[in-house]
Each structure stands twice: as C-alpha cells, then as structure tokens.
Amino acid sequence: MLDLSNEQFKVGMYIRLSREDGDKQESESISNQRNILQRYVKEKNLTLVKEYIDDGISGTTFNRPGFNEMLQDIENKNINMVITKDLSRLGRDYIKTGFYIEEYFPKNNVRYIAITDDIDTYLDSNNNDITPFKAIMNDMYAKDISKKIRSVYKEKQKQGEYLCSTTAYGYKKHPSIRNKLVVDRKLQGIVKKIFDMYSNGQGSLEIVNYLNSHQYLSPLGYRKTGVIQDENKTGYNWNEVTICNMLRNEVYIGNTVQNKKSVISYKVKKIRTVEKENQIRVNNTHEPIIDKDTFEKVQCILKKRGTNTKLKYDYLLRGLLYCYHCKRKLQIVLKKNSKRNSKAHPYITCSDAKVRGCYPLSMNYEKLEKHITSILKKICKIYADKEVFERIYEKYQNKTLDIKIDYRNKLLQINKNINEINSNLDKMYIDKLKGVLQEEDYIRISKKLIFERTKLNEQKKELIQKLSKTEEKVDNKNRKKEIEELIENFLKLEKIDKMYLYRLINKIEIDKDKNIYIYFNFSKLNSMAKNMDEFIRIEELISEKNVY
Ligand SMILES: [Zn+2]
Incomplete structure (x- = not known):
C-alpha cells in the first residue's frame, strides 16, 4: 500500500440501508450514517470526493447501483479510499465481503475503513484480523433476518392476507x-x-x-x-x-x-x-x-388440452383415447413399418400391455383419426338437421320404449314364477306336516325349488339394472341450447379444433378387436352413437326422399 498523508486520500463514502436486512433503528438511517462518515472525514482531514447511497438494497447482494458506481470510480482512480459506518454496510455475504476487503481493495490500492468496527486496512492493526470473523457474523445475521421475515409473511398468508405487491387483473x-x-x-x-x-x-x-x-x-x-x-x-x-x-x-x-x-x-x-x-x-x-x-x-x-409444448405434433385425439379393458389412457407412439426406409407412423397402444399384461393393441392412429372425425361430422350433421333428427330420434325412442316394455314383461314373468315357487314350498310344508309328503321327498324337492328361486332372483336383479340403464337422462333446456350452439359451430369448422372435440366427447374407448366406443358429453348424442348404423340408414332414406 502507498504511503500517503491523510490529505492525499480521496474518499468515497458508502451508505446502505435495507429494511429487508432488518435495518430499523435510527442508528442505521441514511442521515445518521452520513453524519458519522462526514464527522470522520473532517476529524481525519480526509478529502471527500463522493457519496454513494444504496437505499433499500439488501447486503446479501453486491449488485447495487451505488456500489457499482463506486467500483467504477475506483477503477477510474477517482477515489482511493472507501469508508462505511460498519462492515455490514459494505455487505452481509461473508465470501464476497472478504473478496473486497482482502483482494479487491488491496489490489486497487484502496484503503477501506469500517468506523464502528475499527477496521482500517491501511493500518497493520489487530482489528483487521477479526474482519473475516465479523463478516461471518454479518452473514449469519442476514440469514436469521431472512428467516424471520419469511415466517411473518407465511403467518399473514395463512390468515388470508394478500401480500403480493401487484394484484391480479380484475x-x-x-x-x-x-x-x-x-x-x-x-x-x-x-x-x-x-x-x-x-x-x-x-x-x-x-x-x-x-x-x-x-x-x-x-x-x-x-x-x-x-x-x-x-x-x-x-x-x-x-x-x-x-x-x-x-x-x-x-x-x-x-x-x-x-x-x-x-x-x-x-x-x-x-x-x-x-x-x-x-x-x-x-x-x-x-x-x-x-x-x-x-x-x-x-x-x-x-387439463384435457394439456400444456405439453415439447411435442412436435399434438394429435387431435390425444387425451381422449382410453383402453376398453384396463381403462387407462392409450399412448400414441411413433413406429416404423417393417419395410426399409419407411416413414414412422403414429400407432396407438395400451401402456399397460407390457407391465400388467393388458391387450397389446396396435392401431394406426391416422386411420382412426379419419374414422372418428367422419363419424363425428355425420352425427353432428344429423343432429343439426332438426327435422331429420327429431324423426329418427323419435324412432329410436320408440325402439327403446319397445325394449323397456319387453324388459318389464320379463320382469313380471319372473316375479310370477318366484311367487309360484314360494306358494309351492308353503303347500309342501303343510303336506309334510300332514304326513302326505315324506321327509326325504320334501328335502329333495324343496332343495330343487330353492335352487330355481335363487336363479330367478339373479335374473331379476340383472333385468332391473338393464331397465334403469334404458331410462334416458333428459337434457335440460340449458344443455339443449349449449349442444345446439356447439354443433352449429362445430360444423362451421374447416379443420376440427381440439377444444370443440373436448366439449363434445368425454372419451373414446378401444377394445382388443379394435371396436370403438365413443362417449359424448350429451346423452342424446350418446344414444345416437350407440345406434349409429341405424341413424345413418334412416337419414339416407329420408334424404333420398327429399330429392323428389
Ligand atoms: Zn389396457
């Protein structure tokens, strides 16, 4: 270090204040720091060149505008001495503070003084030996404060207080x-x-x-x-x-x-x-x-649309395809044909096939997509044509009505049979009591009858389930308006949009024989899908007639 008289020192006063660091006492205020530094400069007959202030910037970072300006002045040799009130004003990060005091300042012939910590790099003082230790203390202090502030924040957040500086739009x-x-x-x-x-x-x-x-x-x-x-x-x-x-x-x-x-x-x-x-x-x-x-x-x-932006292609049906057997999502994978130099094509496969032994479905995705979109367009077209739709739908309703009546009749018959068995069992019991029927015959016949009754009861349960399934869920008015708008928009699309697809379709299941089951979000469409062949046939019949 140069041997200079005090007048030759060109001083930069560095002042820093940060609430984040817990600087709340008046002793840390900017004016207080300034007073202490100015008094020192005067007492020691030093030459004050500039004052650098970082207001509101934590000592845990060294990227502060005032500090950077000071470094610039050091490098331009405008100042050769830096004073701060104490070491923590310079910084609260042990490693970086140490770098400035032990490396940067000496290398640039800068004298550093931390007044209240009695540190003066110009003097060969014992106090300088504790500098690293002081820096560690400051570092720990910063860590502690940062923890405290965070816990106060969390407590307030738990009370539902809104602590962000900006508010959401709206x-x-x-x-x-x-x-x-x-x-x-x-x-x-x-x-x-x-x-x-x-x-x-x-x-x-x-x-x-x-x-x-x-x-x-x-x-x-x-x-x-x-x-x-x-x-x-x-x-x-x-x-x-x-x-x-x-x-x-x-x-x-x-x-x-x-x-x-x-x-x-x-x-x-x-x-x-x-x-x-x-x-x-x-x-x-x-x-x-x-x-x-x-x-x-x-x-x-x-959620359905997903936000996977990494994928090059976003397949239209991704997120809708499910395995009929294990009910898991089907995967779309790229596979090359066995022929040489062939292009890779997307195939659908059950991800569970290898792990749990589900059916190893292998289905050409492109063909499936074409097939599904053509079915969808057909269904929507029929639906949009109100007259045609109502006529076919009525027919379909009648058909389900027939099925219902059939189920009901079967159910009545089963009930009748069960009642008959019960009354026979009663009669036999009385005959046995009267001695008309032998004990062993009674056991043999009643066993047979009870077995029959159990079978009938099973059939009855099954029929009741089937009957409740045929009960059509009625779409309410809002749903009706929603589906009409949706289909109208859907038919206007040149290219099918994923968003519309997700609103129309709940899921598509595929089984091992490549049968496709489309589940719509609307019950009317669901019943159409179930009877697709019939719908299309009747629609064709009606439109043929319309030609005349
Ligand atoms: Zn599966």
Missing part, C-alpha cells in the same frame, strides 16, 4: 383494509368475457386475438397506464401465457393462494415453484368474479 387493493382485495368493477366484465370464451370452446389464441383487436391493454399495460382500452394502443399486447395463467388463477373464485413461488435461499435469489400441497390457500377471502361451475369447466378443458 382486482385492486381495498382502499382502507390492508392486504385485502376488492373487485375492480371496470375490469370485471372483461375477466368474465375471457372465462366465457374459453369455457365455450374458444382457444387462448382466439381470446388473445379478440382482446388485441378490441384494443384492450394487457394487465401490465393497465397497471402502468391505468387505461383499459385505447384506440391508439401501441404495444401492451395480450399473449397466450397471460391468458392461461389467468384461467388457472383461483383468485377469480375468491380464493387466495400464496407462497406459489419461493426464493431458494437468502443468498441465491433464484425463484422456484412450490409444490401445490405446500402452497398456502385460503378460500373465500374476497368477492369472486367467476362462478365455481365455470371455473371448474375451464380447469377441465385446460
């Missing part, structure tokens, strides 16, 4: 109650619109296009400008990620979910996602914008 902070959300009435309608569009089968991209073409500013844009809709909007566009995050956010049904992201440690400020079970969820903390049914429906569509 909400604002309560004007008088701290940490409480209220609905932002101006945005309520647009949030509803987004959920309605998605639950009615429109995709996130369609919603983004709608919002952007209607000049709505993104949530960020609204936060920054306070403007919801602007004719001359430039930038602040919506994107699919924002929409999907909104659609998943339980805030809209009145719940507060916090601790979703957490900082790994007080030193490494990397953020990781917290597992769902460790998140802090409090229900009904504020007024909802979206009703629970709509929210559930949206979650259902989101």
Whole structure:
C-alpha cells in the first residue's frame, strides 16, 4: 500500500440501508450514517470526493447501483479510499465481503475503513484480523433476518392476507383494509368475457386475438397506464401465457393462494415453484368474479388440452383415447413399418400391455383419426338437421320404449314364477306336516325349488339394472341450447379444433378387436352413437326422399 498523508486520500463514502436486512433503528438511517462518515472525514482531514447511497438494497447482494458506481470510480482512480459506518454496510455475504476487503481493495490500492468496527486496512492493526470473523457474523445475521421475515409473511398468508405487491387483473387493493382485495368493477366484465370464451370452446389464441383487436391493454399495460382500452394502443399486447395463467388463477373464485413461488435461499435469489400441497390457500377471502361451475369447466378443458409444448405434433385425439379393458389412457407412439426406409407412423397402444399384461393393441392412429372425425361430422350433421333428427330420434325412442316394455314383461314373468315357487314350498310344508309328503321327498324337492328361486332372483336383479340403464337422462333446456350452439359451430369448422372435440366427447374407448366406443358429453348424442348404423340408414332414406 502507498504511503500517503491523510490529505492525499480521496474518499468515497458508502451508505446502505435495507429494511429487508432488518435495518430499523435510527442508528442505521441514511442521515445518521452520513453524519458519522462526514464527522470522520473532517476529524481525519480526509478529502471527500463522493457519496454513494444504496437505499433499500439488501447486503446479501453486491449488485447495487451505488456500489457499482463506486467500483467504477475506483477503477477510474477517482477515489482511493472507501469508508462505511460498519462492515455490514459494505455487505452481509461473508465470501464476497472478504473478496473486497482482502483482494479487491488491496489490489486497487484502496484503503477501506469500517468506523464502528475499527477496521482500517491501511493500518497493520489487530482489528483487521477479526474482519473475516465479523463478516461471518454479518452473514449469519442476514440469514436469521431472512428467516424471520419469511415466517411473518407465511403467518399473514395463512390468515388470508394478500401480500403480493401487484394484484391480479380484475382486482385492486381495498382502499382502507390492508392486504385485502376488492373487485375492480371496470375490469370485471372483461375477466368474465375471457372465462366465457374459453369455457365455450374458444382457444387462448382466439381470446388473445379478440382482446388485441378490441384494443384492450394487457394487465401490465393497465397497471402502468391505468387505461383499459385505447384506440391508439401501441404495444401492451395480450399473449397466450397471460391468458392461461389467468384461467388457472383461483383468485377469480375468491380464493387466495400464496407462497406459489419461493426464493431458494437468502443468498441465491433464484425463484422456484412450490409444490401445490405446500402452497398456502385460503378460500373465500374476497368477492369472486367467476362462478365455481365455470371455473371448474375451464380447469377441465385446460387439463384435457394439456400444456405439453415439447411435442412436435399434438394429435387431435390425444387425451381422449382410453383402453376398453384396463381403462387407462392409450399412448400414441411413433413406429416404423417393417419395410426399409419407411416413414414412422403414429400407432396407438395400451401402456399397460407390457407391465400388467393388458391387450397389446396396435392401431394406426391416422386411420382412426379419419374414422372418428367422419363419424363425428355425420352425427353432428344429423343432429343439426332438426327435422331429420327429431324423426329418427323419435324412432329410436320408440325402439327403446319397445325394449323397456319387453324388459318389464320379463320382469313380471319372473316375479310370477318366484311367487309360484314360494306358494309351492308353503303347500309342501303343510303336506309334510300332514304326513302326505315324506321327509326325504320334501328335502329333495324343496332343495330343487330353492335352487330355481335363487336363479330367478339373479335374473331379476340383472333385468332391473338393464331397465334403469334404458331410462334416458333428459337434457335440460340449458344443455339443449349449449349442444345446439356447439354443433352449429362445430360444423362451421374447416379443420376440427381440439377444444370443440373436448366439449363434445368425454372419451373414446378401444377394445382388443379394435371396436370403438365413443362417449359424448350429451346423452342424446350418446344414444345416437350407440345406434349409429341405424341413424345413418334412416337419414339416407329420408334424404333420398327429399330429392323428389
Ligand atoms: Zn389396457
């Protein structure tokens, strides 16, 4: 180190204050630090060049604007001395603080003084030997404070207090109650619109296009400008990620979910996602914008649609195909033909075949997709043609009615037979008592009759089950309107959209013989699918007649 007189030292005063570090006492305030440093400079006859302040930045990081400015001045040789009130003002990270004191400052011929800790790198003082130890203390202190702050936060979150600095689009902070959300009435309608569009089968991209073409500013844009809709909007566009995050956010049904992201440690400020079970969820903390049914429906569509962006192709039927036997989801895998240089084709297979010995289904996916879409179009077309549909459906209803009557008649007959057996058993018992019937004959015949009765009872149970299955669930009016709109839109599509498919179809099961069972979300369509061949045949008959 150079041998300089005090006047030759060009001093940079470094001041740092951070509430995050627990600097609450007046002794740590900026003005107090400044007073101490100025007094020192005056007393020691030093030359003050500049004051560097980092207000509100933790000592656990060294990436602070004031600190960086100071380093720049050191490198430009504008200063050759740094003073701080104490060591912890310089930093609370032991390793990095040590680096500046023991390496950086000496290398750049900078004298460092921490006044209240009696550290002066210019003097060969014993105090300097405890510098590393002091730094460790500061480091531990930071760790402790960081823990304390986090536990206070968690406690408040458990009480349902809303602690994020920003609010979800559609909400604002309560004007008088701290940490409480209220609905932002101006945005309520647009949030509803987004959920309605998605639950009615429109995709996130369609919603983004709608919002952007209607000049709505993104949530960020609204936060920054306070403007919801602007004719001359430039930038602040919506994107699919924002929409999907909104659609998943339980805030809209009145719940507060916090601790979703957490900082790994007080030193490494990397953020990781917290597992769902460790998140802090409090229900009904504020007024909802979206009703629970709509929210559930949206979650259902989101889940089925999946967010697997890694896949190159997203197969139309992915997520809908199930194994008829083990009821597990079927996999779509790429397989090459045995022929050389052939292209790989997607095949459907039961993932359970190898593990638990389910049927090793191997089915060409592309063919299946074509088949399913043609069936769907057919069903929707018949349904959309009201006149045709009602006529066929009536016929079908009549047919089920016939089946029902048949079941009922069979059931009556079985009941009659059971009653007969019972009365015979009674008569035989009396005959036995009278001595008309021998004991061993009685046992033999009654055994036979009881066996018959058991068989009849089994048949009866089976029939009752069948009968209840034929009871058609009646779609209510809302459902009817929903399905009509859905089918109308579906038929307008040039290319079948996954969203519509998910709303129409619940699942598709395939069995080992490659029979396909389509389960719709609407009972009328289900009965059509079951009797598809007949529907198509009658429809053809009717349309042939229409030609005349
Ligand atoms: Zn299976």
